Amino acid sequence: MVDALNIVITDGRCMQQTTESYNVHPWWKVDLEANHCLGRITLVNRGDDRNERLNGAVVRAGIHNDIFNNAACGLPVTRDQASIPGAHLQIVCDPPVIARYVSVDDDFHVNGEWDNLLTLCEVMVEEYPMEDCLQTTEKNLLIFLFGILVWFYPLSCLCLDLTALDLHGMQASQISDYENSKFSAASRAVDGNLNTSYADGSCSNTGYNAHPWWKVDLEANHCLGRITLVNRGDAGNERLNGAVVRAGIHNDIFNNAACGLPVTRDQASIPGAHLQIVCDPPVIARYVSVDDDFHVNGEWDNLLTLCEVMVEEYPMEDCLQTTIAMIVNPSVSITCLSTLMFVDKEITNARPLSVVHMKSPMQCFMRCKMNNECWSFDYVMTSGQCRLYDVKAGDLKADDQPDCLVYAVVRG
The missing domain is CATH 2.60.120.260 (Galactose-binding domain-like)
Incomplete structure (x- = not known):
């Protein structure tokens, strides 16, 4: 539902199928009418009874009207999450996803054929500003590789074989x-x-x-x-x-x-x-x-x-299109990337432009891309510390630091 927040179904504020409409794979969908850069989707569960039906529910977001062609955000709702009446269940899309359609679906194998109603008392969607999220045009494709951000230009990189x-x-x-x-x-x-x-x-x-x-x-x-x-x-x-x-x-x-x-x-x-x-x-x-x-x-x-x-x-x-040598050796030609990375390193040869705390390397990357003076950053996985620097790839020096990632950003 996207009307007003209320978690008691008898008040008529929650969406539910009728008892005659049990489905093997029930689903719900909203059309946002335009593409958005989505970061978080919150489901408000029923608060009076049967909240456990949301166990196993999958949140999807994408550009396809057919919801099953869109990727899932996060993991399915767990039994523990669904056990809390009226809970606000936050599903994080990390990395953020470009989407027009947001949906929720549930496979009956989790809840049983005769108890597979999908009930939603509210669905809330949060977005990043599109220009800040992408910082690019349709010619660019942003891929997030487990903390490694790579900016490909179509047809400029080789297709990969498994x-x-x-x-x-x-x-x-x-x-x-x-x-x-x-x-x-x-x-x-x-x-x-x-x-x-x-x-x-x-x-x-x-x-x-x-x-x-x-x-x-x-x-x-x-x-x-x-x-x-x-x-x-x-x-x-x-x-x-x-x-x-x-x-x-x-x-x-x-x-x-x-x-x-x-x-x-x-x-x-x-x-x-x-x-x-x-x-x-x-x-x-x-x-x-x-x-x-x-x-x-x-x-x-x-x-x-x-x-x-x-x-x-x-x-x-081929997957990374880089090695550590590419970061420290400015003579290496870089044609395909916007970001290069050290693992378990921290920048040691400069003062940061700023220090902030972010929830993921993706958010730290976006903060750097928004700052025209930022050419590199390091991110501490355990604390979320994000430090932005004006140090370019060829001048970057880094020392060992567990759970720290260093990125050099290539602009232009």
Whole structure:
């Protein structure tokens, strides 16, 4: 609803389908009538009863009238979020998204076929000024690569091809092994064996856990574009319903962002299916993981079984189009970028133009782009500190600093 704020449905201020209109996949949509640069969308949940129906709801934003062609903002509403009557649930679009349509949809596999009404007491949308968000024209395409901002000019950069990573022998781990048996070890999911029969010893399998997880260490950072899960083919394949694939630089998997959306019930219903999860945009990652919250499958059936995990990457040099040498060596020709980056560095050879606090590297980048004197900035992931500098790429000096990112901005 977009009328006035009230969280009691009997007052007639909340949108809900009639009891005759239960749907397998209910949805709601608003047309903003023009493109906007959206940063945050807030859902106001029902406050009198049935607030739990919002569990699993997905917020989407994009330019397409068909909502299922638009990407999701953030992750779906969790059971804990939906459990609070009248809650204001903030969904952050990070990076911001250009959108005319905002929608909310919910797959019945989360809430059950006979309780799948979508109720919204208010939807609130917040935007960035378009000129500040983009600082560009239609000829430019802004891509956010896990904290790495790259400004491409169409046709000036090569298209990239995915190649498979060889995961055999890489260190895999999981929350527990089923019945403490090596037969179900985490390494079974990266042994190169695509057999989908658990009985043949080719699948990993956790014990019963409230939130089971599996993880592999790629031993170095890679630019990941696609992750494929091979589901069990003999029995129990439906347990993969709701599984989330994450990729990132953190050993603690829950500090890494999700790639794509969770596995759906329809996907998990196919025995032995190869489920492709696309990381769009690509993500810089050393760790790939899969986890599943028990509220989807039930506390007593929450095993995580993986018969194989396959990872595909873009060449790092093509994905980033840069190395640290490009930043410190001014003789290197830069034709495709507006931003170059150090990881775990801080600028040490200049006083900042200003110091502010921002919620993400994207917001720090936009603040720099708005300041014509700013040529570089550093951003501390843990505190949100954003320092702007007038130091150009060729003059930049940086020292080690954990959880800090340094960017050199190329203008013009």
